[in-house]
Amino acid sequence: MxxxxxxxxxxxxxxxxxxxxxxxxxxxxxxxxxxxxxxxxxxxxxxxxxxxxxxxxxxxxxxxxxxxxxxxxxxxxxxxxxxxxxxxxxxxxxxxxxxxxxINIRPAKYFKGLRSPLVNPKDFDLLVVRENSEGEYSEVGGRIHSGQDETAIQNAVFTRKGTERAMRYAFDLAKQRKNHVTSATKSNGIVHSMPFWDEVFRDVQKDYSDIGTASYHIDALAAAFVTKPEIFDVIVASNLFGDILTDIGGAIMGSIGIAxxxxxxxxxxxxxxxxxxxxxxxxxxxxxxxxxxxxxxxxxxxxxxxxxxxxxxxxxxxxxxxxxxxxxxxxxxxxxxxxxxxxxxxxxxxxxxxxxx
The missing domain is CATH 3.40.718.10 (Isopropylmalate Dehydrogenase)
Known part of the structure; x- marks a missing residue:
């Protein structure tokens, strides 16, 4: 037993x-x-x-x-x-x-009998793999001065080990599902961490030649979660991006109460x-x-x-x-x-x- x-x-x-x-x-x-x-x-x-x-x-x-x-x-x-x-x-x-x-994983799928706010949810069934230990939720940073000079600094920390671990987990999950991984990035606006994220994603995908891939900037990806969630299988995202995307996933299911x-x-x-x-x-x-x-x-x-x-x-x-x-x-x-x-x-x-x- x-x-x-x-x-x-x-x-x-x-x-x-x-x-x-x-x-x-x-x-x-x-x-x-x-x-x-x-x-x-x-x-x-x-x-x-x-x-x-x-x-x-x-x-x-x-x-x-x-x-x-x-x-x-x-x-x-x-x-x-x-x-x-x-x-x-x-x-x-x-x-x-x-x-x-x-690693944090959060699924979202269309349930029969639930009223999605989407006009046509098209039986979406997706899974977000969120890096859960670093990224934008790093504890590195601090506050100095006061009054008009008060300054807050929050450092986003991305290691190759942590980033690659999340991506490989996502690819391995995709093998059990629909064989596709989407990367959430913002390399057109965040000039250090996100190009690094993209580079690691390209390196990892070489070991999974049978898995289809795509890369979306986070703003476009958030919009696509609302307009065409059915196209996604496994999405891999940083700590902050994964957090935001999965709340959208709960919303399009009909309630975050079921997520x-x-x-x-x-x-x-x-x-x-x-x-x-x-x-x-x-x-x-x-x-x-x-x-x-x-x-x-x-x-x-x-x-x-x-x-x-x-x-x-x-x-x-x-x-x-x-x-x-x-x-x-x-x-x-x-x-x-x-x-x-x-x-x-x-x-x-x-x-x-x-x-x-």
Whole structure:
């Protein structure tokens, strides 16, 4: 039997509402599989924890987390309680950096039953590979002087190792999909880092002669995500560009509430972390209307990471059946509650297994 120990951090806001039903889905998957078992250990680290303890997670937190097979995160942030730069850098980004989660992947696809803002979404199905450790989100920089002379400097750092790692990961993923990789660049305006990015992309693509490629400036690429997303397969992007593109991906699906993400440690030294994109959404906390699909789709990505791609595919198929049959929360045009959607997914998983026997 495969046994996975999962660290669960519901975090803030709707994270606490969408994580428990998603764990029920994972337990249902394990029940169906027979040879799969999950153990969940929950940690209360959040903005509330910060207000009580003066830190987003204890000093020993990373040492504790490193012993798990994966981290399942809900959401981080409540700017009315704790500034975002404290909450994110004290928990989410701290984990990403310490555990060398150098690759972030975020899919976007058209779901039956969902109303995309696009007039004709044409069944788009794309995957953004985002470099997750450096680039524009580097910590290098600072502020000097004050008043009219006050100056802020933020340095974007691109290493060949980090850039090439993200690109090779993208090409390897494309082999499993539609054999095409698009590079997000801006070498016509950013004169050092982006020409470097382009050079590394050209070097890497030489080792993947069977994979088609394209290169788009980020402004044109953002527009193409809206006008013709169906032409894309795998897109590789820097930290900032990937962040922006994946929010557009969530928007064209119909709601960022259904968008998942995986922060991957690719060297096997530390656990990877799986989280939805939607954030803590404090405006809808406590109303039982938060969309659980982003968190459940994130669980699907964790299954894939554990080598259970068949179970992951079954789960995403059931999610789409549920949306097609109009089990939807208000953010995507429905009237169902968080728990009703998640319970329906569990119910259909059980039925699909019964029918296959």
């Amino acid at each position: 495969k046994h996975f120990d999962i660290a669960v951090i519901p975090g803030d806001g709707i994270g606490k509402e969408v994580v428990p039903p998603s764990l029920n889905v994972l337990n249902t998957i394990a029940e169906l599989h027979g040879g799969l078992k999950f153990s969940f250990t929950e940690f209360p680290w959040s903005c509330e924890y910060y207000l009580e303890h003066g830190e987003m997670m204890p000093e020993s937190g990373l040492e504790t987390l490193k012993n798990f097979n994966a981290i399942f995160l809900g959401a981080v942030g409540n700017p009315e309680m704790v500034p975002d730069h404290i909450s994110l850098w004290g928990l989410l980004i701290k984990i990403r950096r310490a555990f060398e989660q150098t 998942p993400a995986a922060n991957l440690n690719v060297n096997g030294k530390y656990p990877s972390m799986f989280e939805p994109v939607h954030g803590s959404a404090p405006d809808i906390v406590g109303k039982n209307i938060a969309n659980p699909i982003g968190q459940i789709w994130t669980a699907k990505m964790m299954l894939d990471h554990f080598g259970e791609a068949e179970l992951g595919q079954r789960l995403i198929d059931v999610i789409e059946e549920v949306t097609e049959d109009q089990y939807k929360t208000p953010d995507i045009g429905g009237k169902s509650t968080t728990n009703v959607v998640a319970d329906e997914i569990c119910s259909r998983l059980l039925k699909s297994e019964a029918l296959s026997k």
